[in-house]
Amino acid sequence: MEVRPVQPPAGFIVNETNARQCPGVLETSWGNAVDAANLVRDAIYRSTIALDQQDWNGWLEQCDDEFQYAIKSWSPEINKDMTYLALDRKGLENMIKLLPKHNTDHSPLTRHTSVYTVEMNGDAIAHAVSSVIIYQTLLDGINSHIDAGESRLFLVGKYIDKLKIKDNKAKFISREVRLENRRLDKGSHWPI
Amino acid sequence: MAAKNHRQWTAEPNLQMNEWVDSRIYSDPQIFEEELQKIFKKTWIPVCHESELPKPYDFRTTSIAREPIVVCRGPDNEVRAFLNVCPHRGMIIERRPSGSFLEGQPSGNPKRMTCMFHAWQYDMKGNCVYISREKEGFQDRLCKEDVGLRRLRCEVKFGGFVWVNLDDNPKVSLEDWAAPAFQCLRKSLDAEPLEVFHYHKAVVNANYKLWHDTNCEFYHDFMHYHNRVTGFNDAYFARKNEAFDHGHVVVGTFQVNYEKYEGFESRAALSFPHLPPNQWYMIDLFPGMNFNLRGSALRCDIVTPLGPDKVMIEYRGLGLKRDTPEERMTRINHHNSIWGPFGRNLHEDLIGVQGQGTTMLPGSEPRRILHGRHENQTIHDENGMRHYYEEWGRWMNRRPSKPDQPFSEAIAVAAE
Ligand code: FES
Numbered sequence A: 001m002e003v004r005p006v007q008p009p010a011g012f013i014v015n016e017t018n019a020r021q022c023p024g025v026l027e028t029s030w031g032n033a034v035d036a037a038n039l040v041r042d043a044i045y046r047s048t049i050a051l052d053q054q055d056w057n058g059w060l061e062q063c064d065d066e067f068q069y070a071i072k073s074w075s076p077e078i079n080k081d082m083t084y085l086a087l088d089r090k091g092l093e094n095m096i097k098l099l100p101k102h103n104t105d106h107s108p109l110t111r112h113t114s115v116y117t118v119e120m121n122g123d124a125i126a127h128a129v130s131s132v133i134i135y136q137t138l139l140d141g142i143n144s145h146i147d148a149g150e151s152r153l154f155l156v157g158k159y160i161d162k163l164k165i166k167d168n169k170a171k172f173i174s175r176e177v178r179l180e181n182r183r184l185d186k187g188s189h190w191p192i
Numbered sequence B: 001m002a003a004k005n006h007r008q009w010t011a012e013p014n015l016q017m018n019e020w021v022d023s024r025i026y027s028d029p030q031i032f033e034e035e036l037q038k039i040f041k042k043t044w045i046p047v048c049h050e051s052e053l054p055k056p057y058d059f060r061t062t063s064i065a066r067e068p069i070v071v072c073r074g075p076d077n078e079v080r081a082f083l084n085v086c087p088h089r090g091m092i093i094e095r096r097p098s099g100s101f102l103e104g105q106p107s108g109n110p111k112r113m114t115c116m117f118h119a120w121q122y123d124m125k126g127n128c129v130y131i132s133r134e135k136e137g138f139q140d141r142l143c144k145e146d147v148g149l150r151r152l153r154c155e156v157k158f159g160g161f162v163w164v165n166l167d168d169n170p171k172v173s174l175e176d177w178a179a180p181a182f183q184c185l186r187k188s189l190d191a192e193p194l195e196v197f198h199y200h201k202a203v204v205n206a207n208y209k210l211w212h213d214t215n216c217e218f219y220h221d222f223m224h225y226h227n228r229v230t231g232f233n234d235a236y237f238a239r240k241n242e243a244f245d246h247g248h249v250v251v252g253t254f255q256v257n258y259e260k261y262e263g264f265e266s267r268a269a270l271s272f273p274h275l276p277p278n279q280w281y282m283i284d285l286f287p288g289m290n291f292n293l294r295g296s297a298l299r300c301d302i303v304t305p306l307g308p309d310k311v312m313i314e315y316r317g318l319g320l321k322r323d324t325p326e327e328r329m330t331r332i333n334h335h336n337s338i339w340g341p342f343g344r345n346l347h348e349d350l351i352g353v354q355g356q357g358t359t360m361l362p363g364s365e366p367r368r369i370l371h372g373r374h375e376n377q378t379i380h381d382e383n384g385m386r387h388y389y390e391e392w393g394r395w396m397n398r399r400p401s402k403p404d405q406p407f408s409e410a411i412a413v414a415a416e
């Protein structure tokens, strides 16, 4: 799927200060004036847009070849830290390639991401923690006549990201999706 | 025949009476209430695994048929189960999913189960050991000895699962009830301690039996791309569904070719004890528990029916307690690849039962749900479901195909 830049609302004048609110609109205005932390925030928000648009390959383009992805949660039921999914880049590519072979709930997911902290480790490595809340807008999951169009809270958690900065670009080295949820109902076939 | 009019659509199918059921058994509120009373309050349910309460004073809470339950490990290392209900004014005693009674609580002392409401306290054997201002209020009319907790039948068995029965006098002992079905895996599950590494739950708008059916029937391989590419071969289609007394079914093993699914790997290096590589056994216990061993990881599903059209399913994954961190991670990855909440198969299974639940809401027109395939009791034969519903009919004294009529042994066996 093609990633379409988010269009600014009518009358909204895009400048260097607010460009982040409309990623994709003002590629050239960033320049060197934008510091590394902003590059990191920008990458996290752009990855959110790619994931929401189910542009899985576009999302992976923002990830390093060594990218490691995991979905984890702490269970107070069994008193264990759990891994619900762990894949490297190759594993994600395989998973994405085989998605059309699987029967899936196609209800789109909408992630509300807020970057809380970006900490630089030297110039090149950044650690970022974001809050993420994921809504599911029902499509074909239950009874589309009744439920399609209804948005429900699906997942609550954090993105714990590690990125590397090179050539004025931030790329993901790892992402841990740390969920609060242990009740996941039908779950999902998609990266979260 | 082409599409049907209403009379044709609601006519009885051209199959034996035990080869289909009436959809009201999945949707009728009265039948559901009866199931809680007649089945769930009388049968053995694995409520958790012993590794969830590894140390003395550890506890775990759960429920069966709306009755809250607390399971705790005593200082004598014995695992006991009690109703999690205070005999004073009915407060739920322990509210957390798990924890340790070694810590004192705001209203009570360490090493006690304390009801926060009026601070009555109980020891790990369920004895009441403290009533606040006892003499002042009750004088000699009621004392601690009169108000112990309700102790429940509880056994740790079959790979360390904690089994509870709300019935003080079960028809059959746990051993006699499930040992024959567990026979194929007992050596592997009891060779050494197991440990739970995975827990999640799903609440689905479908009857609990639809989930169990899905675990009992493999004909739905056609829904799972993974099963088709890693399974379908002569050995696969020769797998047997074996029926055991009390409604249980065991699906025999074969060697799975995990590498046929791109990105997946053989599980041979971490097989459970005493098993050849990449075996796949499945034990389905009446009325809704499933033990599924795919080579390196054991999965256990436990249903808690919430309504005629609503069920909670708890999913656990288990490995060997002695696993190194690397071994454990490999088992977890194997488990998650198809069975995790973000795995390939579980999502499909849940969409499947949810879709059935959608067409069988309470009050929807009764229709026939077929399970009439006969293939010499091999993998796509539907004898597992027929066997289950025969047992269901006995417990309920209702005929699954005509739930308004009493169960009849003769009809159940006629077609097998
Ligand atoms: S209700 Fe438990 S102490 Fe009163």
Ligand SMILES: [Fe+2]
Pocket: B214, B220, B224, B345, B349
């Ligand atoms: Fe399945």
